Amino acid sequence: MLQLIKPDTKIDFVGKRKYALLASGLLCLLGLVLLVRPGPRYGIDFAGGTLLQVRFQQQVEIGQVRAALGELGPEVSVQEFGTTRGEYLLRVPQSATEPGKVGEQIRRALEQRFGGASSFEILRTETVGPRVGAELRRKAFLAVLFATLMMGVYIAVRFEVRFGIGAAVALLHDVIVTTAVLILFGYDFDLTIVAALLTIVGFSVNDTVIVSDRIRENMRKSRRQHLGTIINQSINETLSRTVLTTGTALLVIVALYFLGGDVIHGFAFALLVGFTVGTYSSIFIASPVVLAFERAVTPSRSPQRAAS
Amino acid sequence: MKIGYRLALLGVLVLVGVVYLVPTLVRPVPSWWPSFFPSEPIRLGLDLQGGIHLVLEVEVDKAVETALGGAMEDLKRELSAAQIGTTRLERQGDRIRLQLRDPGKSSALSELMKNQFPSLVFRSAAGGQEGESVLGFDEREVRRIEEFAVEQSLETIRNRVDQFGVREPVIQRSGTGGILVQFPGIQDPQRAKDLIGKTAVLEFKLVAASSADPSKPPPAGTEVLHGQERDPVTGELRRKVPYTLERKTLMTGEVIADARVRPATQLEGPYVELVLNSRGSRLFEELTAANVGRQLAIILDDTVYSAPVIRERIGGGRASITGNFDLREARDLAIVLRAGALPAPVTLAEERTVGPTLGRDSIRKGMLSFVVGGLLVVAFMLVYYRGAGVLADLALVLNVFFILAALAAFEATLTLPGIAGLVLTLGMAVDANVLVNERIREELRLGKTVRAAIEAGYERALPAILDSNITTFLSGVILFQFGSGPVKGFAVTLCIGLVSTVFTAVVCTRIIYDYLLASRRLSSISI
Numbered sequence: 001m002l003q004l005i006k007p008d009t010k011i012d013f014v015g016k017r018k019y020a021l022l023a024s025g026l027l028c029l030l031g032l033v034l035l036v037r038p039g040p041r042y043g044i045d046f047a048g049g050t051l052l053q054v055r056f057q058q059q060v061e062i063g064q065v066r067a068a069l070g071e072l073g074p075e076v077s078v079q080e081f082g083t084t085r086g087e088y089l090l091r092v093p094q095s096a097t098e099p100g101k102v103g104e105q106i107r108r109a110l111e112q113r114f115g116g117a118s119s120f121e122i123l124r125t126e127t128v129g130p131r132v133g134a135e136l137r138r139k140a141f142l143a144v145l146f147a148t149l150m151m152g153v154y155i156a157v158r159f160e161v162r163f164g165i166g167a168a169v170a171l172l173h174d175v176i177v178t179t180a181v182l183i184l185f186g187y188d189f190d191l192t193i194v195a196a197l198l199t200i201v202g203f204s205v206n207d208t209v210i211v212s213d214r215i216r217e218n219m220r221k222s223r224r225q226h227l228g229t230i231i232n233q234s235i236n237e238t239l240s241r242t243v244l245t246t247g248t249a250l251l252v253i254v255a256l257y258f259l260g261g262d263v264i265h266g267f268a269f270a271l272l273v274g275f276t277v278g279t280y281s282s283i284f285i286a287s288p289v290v291l292a293f294e295r296a297v298t299p300s301r302s303p304q305r306a307a308s
Numbered sequence: 309m310k311i312g313y314r315l316a317l318l319g320v321l322v323l324v325g326v327v328y329l330v331p332t333l334v335r336p337v338p339s340w341w342p343s344f345f346p347s348e349p350i351r352l353g354l355d356l357q358g359g360i361h362l363v364l365e366v367e368v369d370k371a372v373e374t375a376l377g378g379a380m381e382d383l384k385r386e387l388s389a390a391q392i393g394t395t396r397l398e399r400q401g402d403r404i405r406l407q408l409r410d411p412g413k414s415s416a417l418s419e420l421m422k423n424q425f426p427s428l429v430f431r432s433a434a435g436g437q438e439g440e441s442v443l444g445f446d447e448r449e450v451r452r453i454e455e456f457a458v459e460q461s462l463e464t465i466r467n468r469v470d471q472f473g474v475r476e477p478v479i480q481r482s483g484t485g486g487i488l489v490q491f492p493g494i495q496d497p498q499r500a501k502d503l504i505g506k507t508a509v510l511e512f513k514l515v516a517a518s519s520a521d522p523s524k525p526p527p528a529g530t531e532v533l534h535g536q537e538r539d540p541v542t543g544e545l546r547r548k549v550p551y552t553l554e555r556k557t558l559m560t561g562e563v564i565a566d567a568r569v570r571p572a573t574q575l576e577g578p579y580v581e582l583v584l585n586s587r588g589s590r591l592f593e594e595l596t597a598a599n600v601g602r603q604l605a606i607i608l609d610d611t612v613y614s615a616p617v618i619r620e621r622i623g624g625g626r627a628s629i630t631g632n633f634d635l636r637e638a639r640d641l642a643i644v645l646r647a648g649a650l651p652a653p654v655t656l657a658e659e660r661t662v663g664p665t666l667g668r669d670s671i672r673k674g675m676l677s678f679v680v681g682g683l684l685v686v687a688f689m690l691v692y693y694r695g696a697g698v699l700a701d702l703a704l705v706l707n708v709f710f711i712l713a714a715l716a717a718f719e720a721t722l723t724l725p726g727i728a729g730l731v732l733t734l735g736m737a738v739d740a741n742v743l744v745n746e747r748i749r750e751e752l753r754l755g756k757t758v759r760a761a762i763e764a765g766y767e768r769a770l771p772a773i774l775d776s777n778i779t780t781f782l783s784g785v786i787l788f789q790f791g792s793g794p795v796k797g798f799a800v801t802l803c804i805g806l807v808s809t810v811f812t813a814v815v816c817t818r819i820i821y822d823y824l825l826a827s828r829r830l831s832s833i834s835i
């Protein structure tokens with residue numbers, strides 16, 4: 001029988017929670033700072049403006065593309081895109097001119113410079129008006145927040161209120177840390193990233209469910225045990241599960257990340273980070289929060305170190 | 309339920325799935341395929357098959373202003389009929405400013421408004437002068453006009469698209485003032501945008517007698533609009549030609565019964581011939597008779613197309629719009645004139661166009677990651693759980709089959725994020741098997757028999773499996789509410805996948821275990 005984690009594994013997770021909380025706290029703080037400055041770099045969906053993905057038939061240097069678009073003004077940004085050579089992402093921020101016309105102007109300029117419509121292909125065009133972008137940003141924020149709260153309420157109803165609070169805190173942590181990593185790696189925030197964040201919220205709570213389920217079961221079995229001991233025992237018993245379930249999900253996400261193409265690169269990366277952080281947080285954040293509540297409610301109990 | 313029934317039920321479900329998937333897998337559908345069976349393949353999103361997705365925002369404020377302008381003209385007539393003099397009566401945005409010559413007549417004004425203009429109400433005059441009344445539509449009327457403007461725009465756009473001839477267009481309302489338009493696989497997005505985005509307000513106005521001096525403001529009662537002079541070969545805009553026009557509109561596009569393209573002659577390019585309805589014919593005859601020798605400007609959306617000299621009275625209800633456009637432009641112009649004007653201008657709120665190359669690329673890459681991701685998971689389960697892994701893998705294959713069948717059955721749209729959702733489901737579906745198998749291992753370690761361990765494994769793992777799938781499902785629903793287009797496709801496959809996962813990974817594998825147990829082929833378990 002192949003076993004990644006032996007059944008008699010006994011790691012003192014609860015005892016190490018202070019270091020974990022410290023690390024997570026610092027990470028979240030960093031995340032919040034990054035959210036303010038420099039802040040997430042918004043993609044077209046949220047910032048508004050126009051984006052064109054262009055593929056040239058022949059070798060065209062980035063300088064040539066810039067030169068061709070120079071007369072349209074300095075606000076046209078050109079960057080190489082993906083792994084294919086001769087593929088560029090052209091971006092024009094929200095401008096005073098009619099948003100629907102920008103793509104057409106760029107097409108004309110490229111046609112003039114590179115000789116006709118057959119020398120390149122516009123793979124995609126995206127234009128988002130300013131009102132839509134602002135509205136979407138607001139809705140995205142609310143959607144993620146609402147999903148997190150909903151998970152907390154669900155867990156609170158299915159288990160106990162303190163489990164729900166633990167789950168919500170852990171999810172919030174996952175979202176903040178994932179966002180921070182995305183900012184650090186320079187990914188654009190667009191709709192697919194929000195989709196990834198919501199998926200992370202929905203998936204990360206799974207590990208919390210598994211652990212909470214076991215804690216409840218063990219609490220029934222041995223009422224006299226210290227809660228810290230029960231939590232630690234439960235985490236150890238379900239450790240192979242939490243690691244395996246996340247592991248299989250990561251297998252396919254890695255496939256998506258490397259093979260899925262540039263359009264969903266950011267999406268796959270966000271999932272990669274979020275799912276990993278999610279597993280960590282259900283062990284090191286969600287359960288300690290439950291324990292903290294226990295201590296707050298019954299302070300008389302001797303503060304002996306749990307499961308040692 | 310007895311194992312026999314459960315197996316039969318599973319068989320029926322598989323058959324139903326096959327029926328839904330045949331149109332996707334066999335193209336075209338075989339001739340013997342019954343007509344009442346589903347015949348549509350899984351629909352591919354615009355990001356996979358290429359196409360254009362537009363969200364247009366109807367400028368409803370403009371519609372309200374136009375309606376208010378009309379109401380003001382009526383008010384003016386009624387006021388003079390009732391001999392209530394005004395020193396000022398004009399529209400400013402969505403307000404009418406009115407000043408009575410005799411302030412004592414304000415009660416007469418109130419009376420008149422109450423009886424004749426119930427939808428107009430007095431508004432507080434911010435910064436207004438003494439004795440000035442400010443009027444505006446009440447809330448209900450404003451909402452009615454806005455609603456009507458959006459509905460009317462939707463109808464007009466639908467008309468234009470129908471006449472343009474697009475395969476499987478989607479035209480529907482989106483949000484409060486938005487209109488969503490989707491064309492799959494269109495070649496010339498700019499042309500489509502021009503066609504549906506044009507307000508297409510056609511007006512006939514006289515060119516003012518005195519010619520324009522561009523440096524001075526136009527004389528009272530006139531305005532300056534421009535015509536476009538284009539290069540006949542490249543179609544490039546050469547210069548703008550100013551026209552000084554009398555402000556009064558003599559005739560609008562409402563009187564058009566039909567508009568046709570006339571082919572090019574030696575003298576000029578193709579042109580659009582207008583056939584006017586009976587009211588229009590009369591109007592046109594009168595106005596041409598009264599203005600022989602003057603120039604009549606034909607204006608579309610504040611651009612002068614042509615300004616021919618009226619040589620004689622024109623009867624018969626025909627007029628033509630010339631201007632140096634090519635056959636395609638003439639055709640599109642005829643379409644918008646036939647379909648009528650939009651009640652208010654529209655602005656482009658969102659555009660997403662995907663070329664066919666990128667769509668094919670996306671499908672290829674999506675499939676590749678699906679296959680590779682799937683193989684990784686299948687291999688892992690085989691290695692880690694052996695016999696139980698085979699079962700989990702079987703369930704996984706069945707899972708994908710059911711998800712695709714459900715996509716076809718619900719006529720959902722498969723997008724690139726949708727494919728990503730499918731790939732992700734592969735990795736999350738086996739989680740249920742992991743939970744069950746780990747529990748069975750645990751029960752076996754406690755020394756239970758195979759049968760008891762399996763039973764306990766499923767029973768004890770079920771709550772956690774349900775909880776985790778429900779929570780993910782909930783976030784999928786939130787995403788569906790929030791997202792648009794491709795992202796919605798992700799939410800759909802995710803949610804369908806979760807339901808299908810519980811069925812295949814829990815119910816179906818259990819059926820197989822029970823079958824093996826019942827037929828006594830399972831005395832030891834490979835897990």
